[in-house]
Amino acid sequence: MSPSQVAELVEAVRRADSALGLLQATQALAASAHPDGAACLVEILGFNNPGAAVAAVDGLVAIGTPAVETILSNIDGYNYGARAWAVRALAGIxxxxxxxxxxxxxxxxxxxxxxxxxxxxxxxxxxxxxxxxxxxxxxxxxxxxxxxxxxxxxxxxxxxxxxxxxxxxxxxxxxxxxxxxxxxxxxxxxxxxxxxxxxxxxxxxxxxxxxxxxxxxx
Missing domain, CATH: 1.25.40 (Serine Threonine Protein Phosphatase 5, Tetratricopeptide repeat)
Known part of the structure; x- marks a missing residue:
């Protein structure tokens, strides 16, 4: 998958205007397993949408090692939910x-x-x-x-x-x-x-x- 295609998937996440829409857009981005999507997937961990967070964790684990630095540099000590999901991603990687x-x-x-x-x-x-x-x-x-x-x-x-x-x-x-x-x-x-x-x-x-x-x- 090309960087431009990943950018389109990221933009679809940004445009999502419902919980279901966010979940579906996240699943599509996660399925790409492309390092360019890591930052967006980490951001999703902080949203109040457990389904999307699960999909984001799966995507980060699929990306693997290239996602680690992005996860570590964006762990939010003030957002417990996001940090908890980040732990799951790091454990999986x-x-x-x-x-x-x-x-x-x-x-x-x-x-x-x-x-x-x-x-x-x-x-x-x-x-x-x-x-x-x-x-x-x-x-x-x-x-x-x-x-x-x-x-x-x-x-x-x-x-x-x-x-x-x-x-x-x-x-x-x-x-x-x-x-x-x-x-x-x-x-x-x-x-x-x-x-x-x-x-x-x-x-x-x-x-x-x-x-x-x-x-x-x-």
Whole structure:
């Protein structure tokens, strides 16, 4: 798709005069997955239209890495809704430049769905392009905030933390320091065996993650 065609899609978003019209225009722009549409998609995150925001997040994830800088430079600290959607987009893209935002979201965000998205995103960051030293530091940061998330008050977040830990271990377990490997195993065991856990599905998911980890790494 040419830049001029993307510009037409952006203009259609600007001209939308109803919630449905905005949704349809956003879906069309998102489907282009063109970097030139990223700024407009980020702007849509701040509109009071959840359907359009979902479509915008999908579009930003489809654009991928080229959208990250636009997202980061336009995060609105005064618009909670826009920031929450931005966290979801960064989690879906998996670029390491979003690490700080995801850390902050899992540790501090008031919305369980946002913390859940951040937990999943932290487990799936793409670290291959980093130097060994940078990768080690990033892994330690991801693991630390995920381990803290094991104590989250919402079971859906604890479940997502388990998924994040499993993804992290699946890709990077051998790159973790031995102390971090031990901490990850212990966290999964504690979640599996916690007698005070209110949601059995959390214990079952922890058991599955631990089983897969032991099958892969003993």
């Amino acid at each position: 998996g670029d390491v430049r979003g690490l700080e935002v995801l850390e902050d979201a899992l540790g501090k965000d008031i919305g369980p769905s946002v913390r859940r998205a951040a937990a999943r995103g932290l487990g799936q960051l793409r670290l291959e392009a980093l130097s060994a030293e940078e990768r080690s530091a990033s892994l330690s940061r991801c693991l630390a905030v995920l381990l803290d998330g094991c104590r989250d008050g919402e079971w859906v977040v604890r479940y997502a933390v388990i998924v994040g830990l499993e993804h992290l271990a699946k890709t990077w377990f051998t790159a973790l320091q031995s102390s971090d490997q031990l901490a990850l195993r212990q966290a999964l065991r504690q979640l599996q065996d916690n007698p005070e856990e209110e949601a059995a599905v959390v214990q079952l998911r922890a058991a599955l993650a631990l089983q897969r980890l032991e099958e892969a790494h003993g």
